[in-house]
Amino acid sequence: MKMDRFKRETLIAQMKTNETWDAIIVGGGATGLGIALDCATRGYKTLLLEQVDFAKGTSSRSTKLVHGGVRYLAQGNIDLVREALHERGLMMKNAAHLVSNQSFIIPNYSWWDHFFYTVGLKVYDFLSGNLSFGKSTRIGKKETMARLPTIETAHLRGGVVYQDGQFDDSRLAVNIAQTAIEQGATLLNHFEVKQLLKNDAGIVNGVVAVDQETNETYQLKSKVVINATGVFTDEVLQMDKPSAKDQIKPSQGIHLVLDKSFLAGNDAIMIPKTDDGRVLFLVPWHNRVVVGTTDTVLDSHSLEPRALEAEINFILTTANRYLNKDVSRDDVLSMYAGLRPLAAPKDDSEKTKEISRSHKIIVSDSELITITGGKWTTYRKMAEDTVNRAIKMNKLPQKECRTKDLLIHGSSKPIAESNHLYVYGSDIMGIEALQQEHPELKERLHERVPFTKAEVVWAVRHEMARTIDDVLARRVRVLFLDAGAAIAMAPEVAALIAKELGRDKQWEAEQVKDFLKIADHFVCK
Ligand SMILES: Cc1cc2nc3c(=O)[nH]c(=O)nc-3n(C[C@H](O)[C@H](O)[C@H](O)COP(=O)(O)OP(=O)(O)OC[C@H]3O[C@@H](n4cnc5c(N)ncnc54)[C@H](O)[C@@H]3O)c2cc1C
Numbered sequence: 001m002k003m004d005r006f007k008r009e010t011l012i013a014q015m016k017t018n019e020t021w022d023a024i025i026v027g028g029g030a031t032g033l034g035i036a037l038d039c040a041t042r043g044y045k046t047l048l049l050e051q052v053d054f055a056k057g058t059s060s061r062s063t064k065l066v067h068g069g070v071r072y073l074a075q076g077n078i079d080l081v082r083e084a085l086h087e088r089g090l091m092m093k094n095a096a097h098l099v100s101n102q103s104f105i106i107p108n109y110s111w112w113d114h115f116f117y118t119v120g121l122k123v124y125d126f127l128s129g130n131l132s133f134g135k136s137t138r139i140g141k142k143e144t145m146a147r148l149p150t151i152e153t154a155h156l157r158g159g160v161v162y163q164d165g166q167f168d169d170s171r172l173a174v175n176i177a178q179t180a181i182e183q184g185a186t187l188l189n190h191f192e193v194k195q196l197l198k199n200d201a202g203i204v205n206g207v208v209a210v211d212q213e214t215n216e217t218y219q220l221k222s223k224v225v226i227n228a229t230g231v232f233t234d235e236v237l238q239m240d241k242p243s244a245k246d247q248i249k250p251s252q253g254i255h256l257v258l259d260k261s262f263l264a265g266n267d268a269i270m271i272p273k274t275d276d277g278r279v280l281f282l283v284p285w286h287n288r289v290v291v292g293t294t295d296t297v298l299d300s301h302s303l304e305p306r307a308l309e310a311e312i313n314f315i316l317t318t319a320n321r322y323l324n325k326d327v328s329r330d331d332v333l334s335m336y337a338g339l340r341p342l343a344a345p346k347d348d349s350e351k352t353k354e355i356s357r358s359h360k361i362i363v364s365d366s367e368l369i370t371i372t373g374g375k376w377t378t379y380r381k382m383a384e385d386t387v388n389r390a391i392k393m394n395k396l397p398q399k400e401c402r403t404k405d406l407l408i409h410g411s412s413k414p415i416a417e418s419n420h421l422y423v424y425g426s427d428i429m430g431i432e433a434l435q436q437e438h439p440e441l442k443e444r445l446h447e448r449v450p451f452t453k454a455e456v457v458w459a460v461r462h463e464m465a466r467t468i469d470d471v472l473a474r475r476v477r478v479l480f481l482d483a484g485a486a487i488a489m490a491p492e493v494a495a496l497i498a499k500e501l502g503r504d505k506q507w508e509a510e511q512v513k514d515f516l517k518i519a520d521h522f523v524c525k
Contacts (some may be wrong), residue, residue, distance in 0.1 A: 005181055006462050012211070014186045015218070021047045022396055023387075024207055024222035026193045026236055029059035030169075030376045031359075032228035033176040033187075034383035034403075040185035041406060042387065042399040047220065048177075048185065049209050051192035052303060053470045055173035057230045059376065060474050061338025063255065063292055064285050066091050066099050066165030066377050070270065071279045073124055080358050082127045084377045088165045089131020091377065095172055095408040097415065097425025101133050102166040102283070104268045105159040107144055107151055107322065117160040117272065124162060133163035149264050150325045161267070166283060169376055170474035171423050174463050176379075178409035190466055196225065196239045196368065204240065204368045213466070224395035226386060227370040231301040231339045240368050247362065248372065249344040250300070254307040255292030256315050256524065257334040257481060262325055263289040274318050282319065286420075288333060288481050291319055298339070305337040306521050332524035334483040341372050361389050369393075380404075420450040431458050445492060446485040451476045456493050460500040468493050468515040483522035490515050 004010055023039045025032045028050025039046040050056070068085035069077075092099045106117050121136035137160070144159035145151060177187050190212040197206035197219060206221040227236040237244045263269065263282050271280040276295070283290045294311040312335065319327050343360065359374030359382045369390060374382045384401045391398050410425035421428050434454045435442045441454035459465035459475035471493055472486045473479040479486040494508040494515075 006178065006464055008188070008464070008466070011181070011186050011188050015047060015188065015220070018045060018047070018186070019221065021045050021220065021222040023047070023224050023226060023390070024049065024220060025226045025228055026207065027057075027227070027229035027232070028054040028173070028177065028187065028189060029057050029228065029230050030055070030173060030176075030379040031059075031230070031371055031374065031382055032226070033173055033180065034379035035226055035228055035371070035386050036185050036187060037176055037180040037183065037406070038380075038383040038387045038401060038403050039396075040180045040183035041402040042396075043184075044396055044399075046180070046185035047222070048180070048187040049191040049193050049207070050187070050189045051212070053189045053466070053474060054177045054187075054464070055170035055474050056303060057232075058338045058340065059173050059230075060170035060480075061253075061255075061336050062169045062376050063253075063281055064166055064169055064283060064290060065102075065281070066167050068124060068127065068164075068377075069375070070120070070124060070162070070164075070272070073120060073127075074272070077358075078127070081124070082129075083381060084375060085124075085128040086131060087378050087381050088133070089128065090380060090404060091167070092131075092133075092165055094406060095167075095175065095411055097410050097412050098172050098175065098408075098423060099165050099167045100414065101163055102268055103134075103161055103163055103266065104270045104281075105139070105144060105148055105161050106270050106272055107148065107159050108157045109155045111157065113157075113272075121160055121162045133165065136160060136162035147265050147267050148269060150262055150323050151269070152322050152324050165377075166268075166285070167376075168286075168423050168477065170477070172408070174475065175409040175425075177464065179406070182409060187464075189464055189470075193236070194239075196236075196366075197221065198366060202366055204364075204366045224390045224393075225368055226390070227368060228386075230372070231341045233341060233370055233372050237362075237364065237368075237370060240364050240366050246344050247370075248341045250298045250339040251342050252296045252298050252305055252308070252311070252337050252339055253293035254311045254315070254335060254337045255290050256312065256319075256332045257285075257336075258289045258291060258327060258331055259333065260284065260287050260289060262319075262323065262327060262331070269322065271318065271322055274314075276314070280315070280318050280322075282322075286477060286481055291315055295340075297342075301339050304518060304521050305339055307335050307337045307524075311337075312524060329524050334480050334486075334522045335524045336480055336522055343373065359385070361386055363389070363393065367393065367395065369395075421455075427458075427462070430462070431455065434458060445489040446478070446482075448482055448485045449478050451478060453492075453496055456496045457500060460497055465497070466501070468497065468511050469518050471497065472515070473518070479519060479522055483519055486522070487516065487519050490519075
C-alpha cells in the first residue's frame with residue numbers, strides 16, 4: 001500500500017506543480033468528495049479544497065442511515081425514494097466494511113397504523129428492485145416486545161419490520177477522499193477558498209485559497225469550479241456575485257447519543273410521526289444508541305452548531321413516550337447538531353420540511369457550478385449529475401462515469417463488529433502491524449471506549465488527520481459516542497499527534513484548548 005500519497009507535503013507539492021486543473025471542488029463533505037472521486041475516475045485533473053476537515057460539516061452529523069427515506073415515500077416522492085434505494089444498494093456493494101443491513105421496527109399502537117405501514121413498506125421493498133435489503137414483515141405484539149425489550153407496551157398492537165442501511169458517515173468520507181487520491185486526485189483539508197478568479201469575460205477560472213496551517217495563499221487555475229459547500233453555499237455564490245440573493249435556509253437537526261441499554265436488542269426503532277410531524281429514529285451505532293432528529297429553521301449557520309434546549313427536550317419527551325426505561329439529560333453521552341441546506345422558502349407560508357429534499361444544480365452566469373441539497377445516500381449520483389452537467393457545458397471533455405462499481409478504500413468483506421476495528425476494513429492489517437511493532441500503541445485511550453493509541457497514529461499517518469478534533473470527531477468518533485471520554489483523552493491525543501507532526505508543547509496546549517471549545521457543544525448539561 002502506497003501510504004505516502006496521503007501525506008500533506010506530497011499533496012501540497014502536487015498542488016504546486018500543476019498549472020491548470022480540469023476541476024477544482026470547493027468543500028469536502030459527502031457532495032464534494034463524491035464529485036472529486038467522479039472527476040478523478042473519469043481521468044480529469046482534480047483538486048478538492050476543504051476549509052477544515054473532510055466531513056467537518058453536516059456529513060459527520062447525519063442519522064447514519066443509508067436509506068431511501070420511508071418519510072419521502074409517505075409524501076409520495078417515489079422517484080427520490082427509488083433513486084436513493086438504488087444508491088443504497090451500490091453503497092453497500094462498494095463500501096461493505098462501513099455500510100450494514102439494519103432491521104427497523106415501527107411499533108404500532110393502532111389498527112390503522114399496522115395496516116398503513118405494512119402496505120407502505122411493501123412499496124418500499126418493491127422500489128429497491130434487485131438491490132433489496134430484505135422483505136418487510138408484520139410482527140405481533142409478543143415478538144415486538146421480545147425484540148424491543150425497552151418499548152412502551154401499553155396499547156401496543158405489534159410492529160412492522162423493514163430493512164435499511166446504516167453506516168459510519170465521516171469514516172466513509174475519509175475513505176472516499178483516500179479513494180479519490182488513489183485515483184489521481186489531489187485533496188487538501190485545512191485549506192480555505194477565499195475568492196474566485198475570473199477571466200476578462202467574467203467566467204470563473206480558478207480560486208484563491210489559503211493553507212490554514214501556514215497562512216500561505218495560492219492562486220489556482222481551473223477549467224471548472226464546483227461549489228459543494230452545503231450550508232456555506234451562499235458565501236461562495238456571493239464571492240461570485242456580491243449582490244446574489246441567499247439560496248439557502250439552514251434547518252438544524254440534532255441527535256442524542258445514549259447507552260446501548262436503552263435499545264438492548266439488534267433492531268432499530270422508527271417512530272413515523274412525532275408531535276411535530278417528523279420521524280424519530282433510535283438506531284444502534286458503535287455500541288450506543290443514536291436518537292434523532294429535529295427540524296428547526298435557523299437564521300444563521302456555523303461550523304459548530306449547538307443543540308437548542310427545545311430540541312433536546314423534544315427528543316427526550318418523545319423517546320420517553322415510546323420507551324419504558326426513563327431517559328433523562330444525565331443519560332446523554334454525547335449530542336450533536338447538523339444543518340440541512342434547504343432551499344430558502346419563497347415566502348413565509350412555505351415550511352422547510354415540505355421542501356423537496358432532492359438535489360439541485362445551479363449554474364451561475366460566470367459558469368460557476370453549485371450543487372446543494374440531496375442526501376448522503378445519494379452522494380454518488382449527485383456527483384455523476386454534476387460532472388455530466390459540466391460536460392454538457394463543454395467545460396470538460398466527454399467521458400463516462402465510472403463510480404457505479406468502484407470499490408471504496410478499505411472495502412472488504414464485513415468483519416464482526418465485536419472487533420471495533422471493523423470500520424477499517426482492509427486497513428485493519430496495517431493497524432494491527434503498527435500495534436505489533438509498537439506494543440505501547442495497543443493501550444486504550446479511555447476505559448469507556450475501545451479505541452487505542454494506534455488508531456491516533458494511523459489517522460495522522462494515513463488518514464490526513466491534523467488536529468485533535470480531526471481524530472476524535474471524524475476518525476475514531478469518540479466525540480460523538482462519549483463526549484466526556486473525548487475530553488478526558490484530549491491531552492494524550494495531542495501528545496501523540498504532536499510527536500507524529502513534530503509540533504511543540506505550546507501547539508499541544510493550544511490544540512487542547514481549541515478542542516475543549518468544540519467538545520463543549522457535544523456535552524448535554
Ligand atoms: C440532522 C441530519 C441528519 C441527516 N441524516 C441523514 C441520513 O441518515 N442519511 C442520509 O443519507 N442523509 C442524511 N442527511 C443528509 C446528509 O447528511 C447531507 O445531505 C450531506 O451530508 C451534505 O453534504 P455536503 O457535502 O453537501 O455538505 P457538508 O457536509 O456540510 O460539506 C460542506 C463542506 O464545505 C466546506 N466549506 C465551506 N466553505 C468552504 C470554503 N470557503 N472553502 C473550503 N471549504 C469550504 C465545509 O467546511 C464543509 O465541510 C442528514 C442531514 C441532517 C442535517
